[in-house]
Amino acid sequence: MPIKTTLIAPCGMNCALCLAFQREKNICLGCNGPNKDKSHYCRKCSIKNCEKLARSSSRFCSSSCSSFPCRRLKQLDQRYQNKYGMSMLENLKSIEAKGIRKFVIQEEAKWTCKKCGSLLCVHRESCLNCSGRNKGYPKK
Ligand code: SF4
Ligand code: SF4
Numbered sequence: 001m002p003i004k005t006t007l008i009a010p011c012g013m014n015c016a017l018c019l020a021f022q023r024e025k026n027i028c029l030g031c032n033g034p035n036k037d038k039s040h041y042c043r044k045c046s047i048k049n050c051e052k053l054a055r056s057s058s059r060f061c062s063s064s065c066s067s068f069p070c071r072r073l074k075q076l077d078q079r080y081q082n083k084y085g086m087s088m089l090e091n092l093k094s095i096e097a098k099g100i101r102k103f104v105i106q107e108e109a110k111w112t113c114k115k116c117g118s119l120l121c122v123h124r125e126s127c128l129n130c131s132g133r134n135k136g137y138p139k140k
């Protein structure tokens with residue numbers, strides 16, 4: 001299934017790749033979805049709830065925020081780079097350069113399991129459907 005552009009969060013996270021979105025129980029519908037369907041952590045997210053973002057005409061941190069990239073965003077990006085081999089800041093750079101539609105097409109190609117064609121999960125080393133390898137996941 002194609003990744004919906006609304007699944008890309010203001011911080012650059014692709015919620016379609018999140019374990020909470022892909023699992024079968026207690027599913028989270030993504031950062032831009034209703035609060036009642038989010039994990040506690042994401043409901044309280046200081047980036048999604050940032051006042052500067054609320055005042056901005058864009059839904060992404062990278063457009064029209066004078067503090068971009070702020071400390072919170074840099075910390076989140078660093079954590080994801082170290083733990084999951086994925087960069088929110090690179091995603092935002094790509095969205096700014098190519099536009100959101102091209103970005104999601106690129107994401108689909110990048111994160112499709114070569115073995116079974118399902119979407120990989122950024123939080124797991126192996127595909128949740130067939131256990132094919134997520135090549136971007138850092139080696140332990
Ligand atoms: S838990 Fe957070 S990162 Fe995961 S899908 Fe929900 S909003 Fe997105
Ligand atoms: S980059 Fe700007 S809009 Fe995004 S969380 Fe930081 S201060 Fe808020």
Ligand SMILES: [Zn+2]
Binds near residue numbers: 114115117118127132
């Ligand atoms: Zn697979």
